Amino acid sequence: MIRAIELNKISFSYKENQRLFKDLSLTVYDGEITVISGSNGSGKTTLGKLMMGIIKPEEGSITLFGKESSKMNLGQRGQQIGYLFQDPARQLFASTVYKELSFILELKGYDETMIQEQVSKMLDIFQIGYLKDMCPFYLSGGEKQRLALAAVLINQPKYLILDEPTTSLDPKRKQILSDILKQYREEGKGIMLITHDEPFALEHGQRVIEIEGGMITYDSKFEA
Ligand SMILES: Nc1ncnc2c1ncn2[C@@H]1O[C@H](COP(=O)(O)OP(=O)(O)O)[C@@H](O)[C@H]1O
Ligand SMILES: [Mg+2]
Structure with missing residues (x-):
């Protein structure tokens, strides 16, 4: 299996004398869904x-698909890894929902027809077409979460990190996300799913990792 992200003996603390991670090593692989669980404040985010x-870690190294992460810029990392913030509002910046989705495609230099096509597809999948001219700031929590997910996926990253993606989703929208995750996996891509949502984790996880106090306390594989 291809190593998607590799943490090699990393240490990290927010405050002096309060080390959250010490010598933590962990590899997550392409082509499978790795669930990260653990109580609040355990260090998942x-x-x-x-x-x-x-x-950045204070010690140790991180590689993304075999490449040293510290030698890549944010754009290069973003091409490999799509990241959904725990608070999706934090990643929304555009003046309209449409622009939130078209931005990255414009940056990549896609032609207008292609951009319109791909944005429309995402608006449909996430049922946010009726919001396309709205400012993301005024969307509800669930709408923001769907938009943020759409904005991550439209860039077609190789690997996904989703931090509590179901928090603001109703059952119907959760099912849509489920279908997308399954499709993503069928394409051979990998996902790290940080979640408290146990049924959702059990439905999707092939591997479950639990962290407590900055340490891995459980790591097991399942056939799904
Ligand atoms: N920006 C920050 N500054 C200082 N401490 C932080 C910051 N973010 C998180 N922490 C602390 O680090 C620990 C782990 O937090 P976090 O990774 O958010 O945990 P989880 O996602 O598992 O709930 C907690 O004790 C939290 O209070
Ligand atoms: Mg968190």
């Missing part, structure tokens, strides 16, 4: 941010 390069 921090782990995802370290993997994405939003924060």
Whole structure:
């Protein structure tokens, strides 16, 4: 199996003398869904941010698909890894829902027809077409979460890190996300799913990792 993200003996603390991770090593693989569980404050979000390069480890190294993460810029990391923030409002920045989705495609230099096609597809999948001219700021929690997910997926990253993606989703929208995750996996891609949602985790996880106090306390594989 291809190593998607590899943490090699990393240490990290937010405050001096309060070390959250010490010598933590962990590899997550392409082609499977790895669930990260653990109680509040155990370090799940921090782990995802370290993997994405939003924060840097004090010691140790991180590789993304075999490449040293510290030698890549955010754009290069974003091409490999799609990251959904625990608070999706934090990643929305555009003046309209449409622009939130078209931005990255414009950056990549896609032609207008292609952009319209792909944005429409995402608006349909996530049932947010009626919002396309709205400012993301005024969307409800669930709408923001769906938009943020759509914005991550439209970039077609190789690997996904989703931090509590079901928090604001109703059962119907959760089912849509379920279908997308399954399809993603069928394409051979991998996902790290940080979640409290046990039924959702059990439905999707091939591997479940639990962290407590910055340590891995459980790591097991399942056939799904
Ligand atoms: N920006 C920050 N500054 C200082 N401490 C933080 C910050 N973010 C998180 N922490 C602390 O780090 C620990 C792990 O937090 P977090 O990774 O958010 O846990 P989880 O996602 O598992 O709930 C907690 O004790 C939290 O209070
Ligand atoms: Mg968290």
